[in-house]
Amino acid sequence: MTAKGYAADIVAASALRPGSTPLLRPAPAAVAQGEWPAYRLDAAGERSLSPPDRIKRLGRGQAMAIVAVKRALDGCTASPARGSSTAVSVGTAWAEEGDEITFLENLIKLGEKGAKPAFFVNSVKNALASQLALTFGYQGENQTFAHDALSFESALWQGAHLVRVGRAAHAVVCGVDALIELHEMQGHLLGFFATRPAPLAPLAAGPASVGQGTIPGEGAAAFVLTPPGATAAPLARLVSVRGRGPLQRAPALAVRDELAFVEQGLREASVEPDELGLLLVGANGDSALDAVYAEVVQGLRARAPGLAVGVYRHLTGDFPTASALGFELAVRAVASRTVPSEVRRVAGSPANIERVLLYHLASAGYHSTAIVSA
Amino acid sequence: MSSRPRVVVTGMGIVSAVGWTLDDTWQAMVQGRSGLGTLTLFESQRCGKLPVGEVAGDPALRSGLDGGSRSDHLAVWAAKQAFADCGLDGSDFARERGSVVLGALTGGMLFTEEFFLRLLREDRADASHLAERACCNAADRVAEIFGLGGFRTTLSNACASGGAALSLGCDLIEAGEADVVLAGGVDSLGRIVLNGFNSLMLVSPDGCRPFDAGRKGMSVGEGAGVLVLESEAHARARGARVRAWLAGRGNTCDAHHVSAPEPEGRGLYEAMRLALADADLAAAAIDYINAHGTGTMDNDPAEAKALRALFGDALPAVSSTKRFFGHTLAAAGAIEAIVTVLALERQAIPPNLGLRSVDAKIPLAPVAEYRPAKLAVAMSTSLGFGGNNSALVLRRPEALGESA
Numbered sequence: 001m002t003a004k005g006y007a008a009d010i011v012a013a014s015a016l017r018p019g020s021t022p023l024l025r026p027a028p029a030a031v032a033q034g035e036w037p038a039y040r041l042d043a044a045g046e047r048s049l050s051p052p053d054r055i056k057r058l059g060r061g062q063a064m065a066i067v068a069v070k071r072a073l074d075g076c077t078a079s080p081a082r083g084s085s086t087a088v089s090v091g092t093a094w095a096e097e098g099d100e101i102t103f104l105e106n107l108i109k110l111g112e113k114g115a116k117p118a119f120f121v122n123s124v125k126n127a128l129a130s131q132l133a134l135t136f137g138y139q140g141e142n143q144t145f146a147h148d149a150l151s152f153e154s155a156l157w158q159g160a161h162l163v164r165v166g167r168a169a170h171a172v173v174c175g176v177d178a179l180i181e182l183h184e185m186q187g188h189l190l191g192f193f194a195t196r197p198a199p200l201a202p203l204a205a206g207p208a209s210v211g212q213g214t215i216p217g218e219g220a221a222a223f224v225l226t227p228p229g230a231t232a233a234p235l236a237r238l239v240s241v242r243g244r245g246p247l248q249r250a251p252a253l254a255v256r257d258e259l260a261f262v263e264q265g266l267r268e269a270s271v272e273p274d275e276l277g278l279l280l281v282g283a284n285g286d287s288a289l290d291a292v293y294a295e296v297v298q299g300l301r302a303r304a305p306g307l308a309v310g311v312y313r314h315l316t317g318d319f320p321t322a323s324a325l326g327f328e329l330a331v332r333a334v335a336s337r338t339v340p341s342e343v344r345r346v347a348g349s350p351a352n353i354e355r356v357l358l359y360h361l362a363s364a365g366y367h368s369t370a371i372v373s374a
Numbered sequence: 375m376s377s378r379p380r381v382v383v384t385g386m387g388i389v390s391a392v393g394w395t396l397d398d399t400w401q402a403m404v405q406g407r408s409g410l411g412t413l414t415l416f417e418s419q420r421c422g423k424l425p426v427g428e429v430a431g432d433p434a435l436r437s438g439l440d441g442g443s444r445s446d447h448l449a450v451w452a453a454k455q456a457f458a459d460c461g462l463d464g465s466d467f468a469r470e471r472g473s474v475v476l477g478a479l480t481g482g483m484l485f486t487e488e489f490f491l492r493l494l495r496e497d498r499a500d501a502s503h504l505a506e507r508a509c510c511n512a513a514d515r516v517a518e519i520f521g522l523g524g525f526r527t528t529l530s531n532a533c534a535s536g537g538a539a540l541s542l543g544c545d546l547i548e549a550g551e552a553d554v555v556l557a558g559g560v561d562s563l564g565r566i567v568l569n570g571f572n573s574l575m576l577v578s579p580d581g582c583r584p585f586d587a588g589r590k591g592m593s594v595g596e597g598a599g600v601l602v603l604e605s606e607a608h609a610r611a612r613g614a615r616v617r618a619w620l621a622g623r624g625n626t627c628d629a630h631h632v633s634a635p636e637p638e639g640r641g642l643y644e645a646m647r648l649a650l651a652d653a654d655l656a657a658a659a660i661d662y663i664n665a666h667g668t669g670t671m672d673n674d675p676a677e678a679k680a681l682r683a684l685f686g687d688a689l690p691a692v693s694s695t696k697r698f699f700g701h702t703l704a705a706a707g708a709i710e711a712i713v714t715v716l717a718l719e720r721q722a723i724p725p726n727l728g729l730r731s732v733d734a735k736i737p738l739a740p741v742a743e744y745r746p747a748k749l750a751v752a753m754s755t756s757l758g759f760g761g762n763n764s765a766l767v768l769r770r771p772e773a774l775g776e777s778a
Contacts, residue, residue: 031499084626084644093508095530104487104566108494112420112569120570121633121759125479125509125530130760133629139641142627142762143538146478146530147510154527161545182486189501245526247518 006373007241008160008171009234012076012224015328016068017315017342019044022215024197031185037197038179039217039317059096059122061178061220062131068222069132069172076224078231080170082137087168088129089143089159091151091175093320095125098180132172140168149362151175152324153243153370156223160238163227175324176220183319187216192318192363194286200318202283202311203290203297203346214284217317221324223331236334239355239371240269246365253288255295258367262296262359265369273304277353278333280310280326280343282360284318289363296359301347308339308348315342323360323368330356330372337374380774381544383618384609385460385602386712387452387558390699391427391595394436395455399698400716403724404744408697410581410593413563416484421568425581427595427700428563442506442515443482444596448705449512449560450519452598456556457520460602464521466612472522473552474513475542476600477535477559477704480567481509487565512560516600524552529704533666534625535559536599536707537756537764541623543603553608558600558708567703568594574633582669582701583728584694585678585740592668595700599708601715606774616771618715621751622653628761634672635757639680642755642763646684649765654777655751660690660767662723662752664714665740667694668701669728673757678736693726693741707756711766714754718770722746 022037041064058066073079080086100123106114121127126144133142141162145154152175159171187193194213225238242265266273279300283293301307312329316322332340337352339345354374361367388395391409392402402409410425433447437454485503492498510528517526525546531538536559543557561567571577571594578591609616626648628641635642650657666677681689695713702709713724726740750773756764 028493028499030493030497088627093510100566101486101490103570104490105494107565107569108490112418112572115569115573117570117573120566120573123566123570124532124633124759126532126758126760126762127632129531130627130629130632130762133627133761134632137629139627139629139644141625142531142760143542143625144530145527146508147513147526147528148508150510150527157525158542158545161549165548185499186501186504189499190505243525243527244523245514245517247521247523249514249518 006228006237006239008163008225008238009228009231010223010236010238010331011078011226011231011234012072013235013328013331014068014071015221015325016041016064016219017044017325018217018219018317020199020315022197022199028185032188036184036195037215038184039215040179041218057118059099061092061096061176062128064178064220065128065132065174065176066135068174068220072222072224078226080172080224084139085169086138087140087159087162087171088132088138089155089171089173090129091145091155091321092128092177093146093148093151094177094183095146096122096127097182098178099123101180101182138172148364149320149366150243150245150368152321153241153368156241159225163225171225173225174222175321177218177319177321179216179218179319184216200285200314202285202313203294212287214286214318217319217322219316219325221328236331236372236374239373241370243368251365253292255292258292258296258361259299261367262369269371271371273300273307276304276307276355276357277350278308278310278339278356280330280356280358282313282323282326283311284313292361306348308345308350310339310343310345312343314344326358327370330358334372334374378548379605379607381547381603381620382606382609382616383601383620383715384604384614384616385456386617386715387455387459387600388709388712389429389448389451390597390702390709391429392698400720402698406725406727406744408727409699415563416565418568421572424577424579425593426563427593429596439515443511444484444562445478445481445560446512446515448562448598449476450515452600453516453556456600456602461614467553469521469523471524471553473524473546473555474517474522474526475539475555475557476513477529477539478509478512478561479530479704480561480564481511482507483564483566516556531762532758532760533703533706534756534758534762534764535704537766538625540601540711540766541625541764544620544623547603547605553604555603556600557603559705560598561703561705562596563594576670578669582696584667584669584696584726585674585732585736586729587731587733589669592670593700595702597699597702597705597709599705599712601708618718619769619771619774620766621769622649622767624648624652624765626763630761633759635676636761637676639676641761642677642680642757643683645763645765649767653767657685658688659751660753661749662690662717663692664710664754665692665694666755666757667696669696675736678738682737689738691723691741691747692738693724695724697727707764711754714752714768718749718752718768721749
């Protein structure tokens with residue numbers, strides 16, 4: 001979305017973040033010896049992800065999404081109405097794969113008679129968005145986007161589009177991923193995840209912070225969007241969101257291309273680098289990926305020397321929709337005009353933040369920008 | 375009339391249990407030939423005798439892809455047909471303005487199944503296909519092959535995904551995000567899906583019979599449908615043949631039950647009403663409805679009630695084509711939109727295959743036999759788990775001139 005003006009008002013936001021310390025758990029013996037670190041919501045005291053009474057059985061991602069939306073609504077002065085005027089737009093790459101794998105393991109261990117329908121129903125990726133509709137009574141368009149690191153950006157684009165063109169009065173937008181052992185196995189087997197237990201230190205200076213791979217994580221963030229100008233005092237405005245995928249598998253990430261991509265995002269939104277109060281990036285502590293981020297940051301700061309830069313994945317770990325948690329920090333930065341305490345600043349000292357640029361790059365080549373303004 | 379761009383269909387590609395091309399598909403309609411048959415893709419003690427809509431032959435040979443999941447191959451083959459059909463040669467649009475929106479649920483689920491079979495039976499973790507199991511890979515492969523560098527996403531709205539993907543494709547064109555959108559859906563058979571539906575006692579032991587009094591459930595299928603969407607202006611500027619006008623769409627959620635449809639079909643009613651309003655048409659304008667019609671005990675009455683509520687006594691011709699393909703899940707909405715366009719082009723109504731006697735509790739009489747008919751406007755509906763509903767209104771291209 002490259003709106004002239006801006007795309008939508010953001011009237012509520014919340015996030016469930018795992019916290020700053022990865023938990024260690026034994027690795028599956030078939031894959032590795034020792035322990036694996038991961039950022040989990042359990043570490044942040046989120047054991048109380050309890051479902052409403054009337055819902056018998058929720059998957060973990062569903063519970064995370066419901067809690068995130070409830071928290072967003074608690075602080076919302078322009079709450080969405082039940083019924084057809086409220087749309088739900090969810091980005092989730094992993095959805096409820098935990099239940100899918102439980103269903104599959106039962107099939108294998110117990111035979112096909114062991115297939116439990118509840119796990120299958122939850123395994124359908126949009127079970128999460130439909131649980132939000134059920135829980136809150138939203139009967140408008142209900143979309144689930146499952147496209148790796150573009151999932152949240154797709155959901156955000158669609159939510160903003162729906163309110164902008166009048167197909168919804170409110171859009172509840174959510175980014176959520178719940179980590180399961182399969183994701184850890186996959187990430188370790190394919191060489192994306194590190195085994196070092198030290199917390200992530202994205203874009204940190206010094207050799208101690210440098211290492212191959214990142215640490216997996218999980219979390220959820222929820223937002224309520226309304227049409228531009230429909231709310232008297234929104235938290236922030238969504239100016240633009242833009243996500244793109246690679247045109248080849250396992251692409252070599254080129255700094256020049258990435259810088260051009262970010263500048264294109266700014267240009268389409270008619271924003272100059274020196275108009276930004278904060279650049280929030282998704283650097284994840286992986287030495288190769290962070291090197292690209294660092295050069296893109298350097299390139300932007302060459303055009304806007306005072307640009308403040310922050311990172312946040314030391315609180316979330318790495319997962320496809322982690323950008324939703326970064327987006328929540330950007331909204332809070334604009335709403336408060338200050339850098340949220342959770343953000344680790346790596347450059348600059350911003351004052352009176354009116355505009356934040358988010359930039360995300362995944363090792364698979366998916367990349368996105370989003371701009372939030374006061 | 376609003377000033378938004380009008381979205382047209384300029385290319386289509388399809389693969390399903392009845393064949394690999396548009397012509398195969400329509401010939402099956404004319405001949406009343408079902409693609410349901412015996413499962414050969416994997417062994418299954420409980421589901422092996424259930425008729426399924428399995429694509430015959432090796433999709434990898436058709437797609438030409440090096441690696442990838444069964445879903446990837448099906449999607450790429452359908453996209454290749456669609457791209458060839460629309461006449462684009464790659465130099466007539468900016469690649470950054472080319473988008474891909476696919477509905478998908480299963481992706482490389484077969485790879486996930488094989489990974490766990492080895493892990494649990496042999497205590498061996500074979501990572502060779504793990505990177506190819508995500509459902510977004512199909513859209514990525516399609517984008518890579520055609521160099522489409524614009525907005526790209528995968529919608530996973532259960533069995534309403536294909537219709538929703540076409541709706542989102544329209545959004546992208548109307549919002550000025552894209553000039554060309556390859557939109558559709560894909561899914562492939564797998565152990566989880568087949569056993570999942572069977573565990574819910576939704577699968578018919580003798581093949582689905584939508585709207586029939588003796589129906590016993592759905593049949594699971596696989597396939598892909600991809601449509602090329604453009605604004606009318608973009609298509610005209612390059613001299614493209616317009617196959618249909620995607621004139622309206624509506625999407626809703628029942629917010630009733632996580633897997634069952636709302637019994638009165640209120641959500642579908644609203645989706646169809648929105649689609650008609652979006653097309654600026656009255657219900658009486660619809661000549662044919664390609665219904666979702668899965669053949670389950672819950673879906674068919676709910677859908678029939680919604681249709682009757684909207685159209686009253688003037689219900690147009692209705693048929694479900696699920697017995698041809700089986701229920702192709704995320705592909706269903708796209709495959710059935712293609713069938714609907716073919717019906718408009720060939721001026722004939724595809725039959726509601728398998729119908730023997732109409733259920734007295736279902737207030738409609740589907741078209742049981744292939745039948746020539748004068749069709750100008752048609753609707754295609756999709757319903758999915760989570761109470762998702764999607765309705766599309768498609769018109770013959772001459773209507774563009776009439777409404778200019």
